[in-house]
Amino acid sequence: MKKLFRCLLLALAPATLFAAAPVIPPPPQIPANGYILVDHHSGRVLAEQRADDRMEPASITKVMTAYIVFDALREKRLTLAEKVKVSEYAWRTGGAVTDGSTSFLELGSEVPVEDLIKGMIVQSGNDATIVLAERLGGSEAGFVTIMNEYARRLGLENTHFTNSWGNPGPEHYSTPRDLAKLASALIREFPEYYKWYSMREFTWNNHRQFNRNGLLGRDPSVDGIKTGHTSSAKYCLMTSAERNGMRLISVVLGSPSVRAREDASATLLNYGYTFYETIRLLDANQPVLTPQVYKGAADAVPVGSPRPTYVTIARGAADSITKEASVEGPLVAPIEAGATLGSYTVRVGDEVVARVPLVALEKVEEGGLWRWAVDSVKLWFAD
Incomplete structure (x- = not known):
């Protein structure tokens, strides 16, 4: 027995x-196609809207690329000092000859991995991202296979990638919930590399590049993570902040403007910190x-x-x-x-x-x- x-x-x-329970108002109205606010440590969702709907992640895609790069660094399959050659494909697809986000890498030049990472994170350089993808996957197509396998391992059930940098397409999608899971995994597993997401600027090839995450200058508790924008995805922002040991993660997809995505993210964070606390x-x-x-x-x-x-x-x-x-x-x-x-x-x-x-x-x-x-x-x- x-x-x-x-x-x-x-x-x-x-x-x-017989004490009265604290009253928590409903989450604020957010101008976005979907969003989520979650506590990093406990995993509790504090606010959400269409959090499981598939949407375009735009350049937030690069967070998965970064996760895989960081994992390769941890496993010694890659070093920060290693230099990687800029291919013609990376240059033509994501370089200065395009109208997208670029790190201004020169065709045929060899760039240290650390600078490629900073270019991908700070300026959202498509060229830097593709160079890293080619280094680890042999080609961008090979790297995409790796991305989708990592998505499966992380339990991202409504996520599928077709490229490393966020080019829109019908089979390139994720959800606010999946992206919050990815953000939490990145912060938890790679704190030594996550610090780069708080960099305000980075200079390469005489081009001074500024971080597109405006919340880094508005809120000292914000230390990342990634912006995204295409005409179809609209304006997206994955954010993390820490106040008094409590770390929150917000993902806002499909806002109408840069200012709207920043205000929406700030509103969500302030809602979470005002009405909730996390206890170890x-x-x-x-x-x-x-x-x-x-x-x-x-x-x-x-x-x-x-x-x-x-x-x-x-x-x-x-x-x-x-x-x-x-x-x-x-x-x-x-x-x-x-x-x-x-x-x-x-x-x-x-x-x-x-x-x-x-x-x-x-x-x-x-x-x-x-x-x-x-x-x-x-x-x-x-x-």
Whole structure:
């Protein structure tokens, strides 16, 4: 017979039992085809409109290109100092001879990877983006295959790419929700490279290039991420900001103007910071419970979450949080490290706002014959 080992970690104080819940107004009206506002750490969506509709991402496409480049740097398949030759295709498709965003790379020149990345991020250079894509994919078409595989791995269920830089087409699409997932993955996995998204300007080939994200100059908490624009996609902006340890991500697609996309993003961020707060509940691998183990070389096993646990709640509702950890037992050795043994549930009042699995933080081997015999008797009486 299974038994439940449960621990109420924080009970409601009597004074809060009848406290009124904070009132959160509906999200603001945003001039855009679709948008989403999400907390980076908890993943909670704070506002959305048509967040799962397929739309043109325009140059926000380059965030996926950057993600793949950063991954190649991490895996030592690429170095920042490596120089890459500017092909005729990259020059003709995205260079100064076009009317699109360009980093003014010279045909046949060799450019360090770090400068290509800065050109792609700061100026949204199509030529720099294509050069990087050709380096990693052999050709842009080869790189597109990689992009779509990475989209699958990241769980971007409504995203498909046909090029590395955001050229519009019927099979080149994403959604506000998918793009927010991509942004969060980029920030979480590559903090050492994400810093480039806050660069205000970059000079290459005697051309001083300015970041097109106007929010970098309007709001000191904003540190990225990417603009986008085509005549069909209209004006798009993926934004992230951090205030007092709380990081929000907004994606606005299809705004009527540059100013409109910036104002819309700023409005969403201010809405999130005004009415919500994010609390860190658990550190990674922090023991929450230490339940008894039968027939093991150890008497007990620590359980916790393998990742930091956050919850985003209405601002002012922190006093109403209850946290409960539970493990189904009896636990019998052997137990592998990482095995799911229970759950950690967080409530605000009667609402469950988070539930995360609790895993064994250590491996417990089987005990000796004497331990096996003694615990067999204990389990018999426990049943």
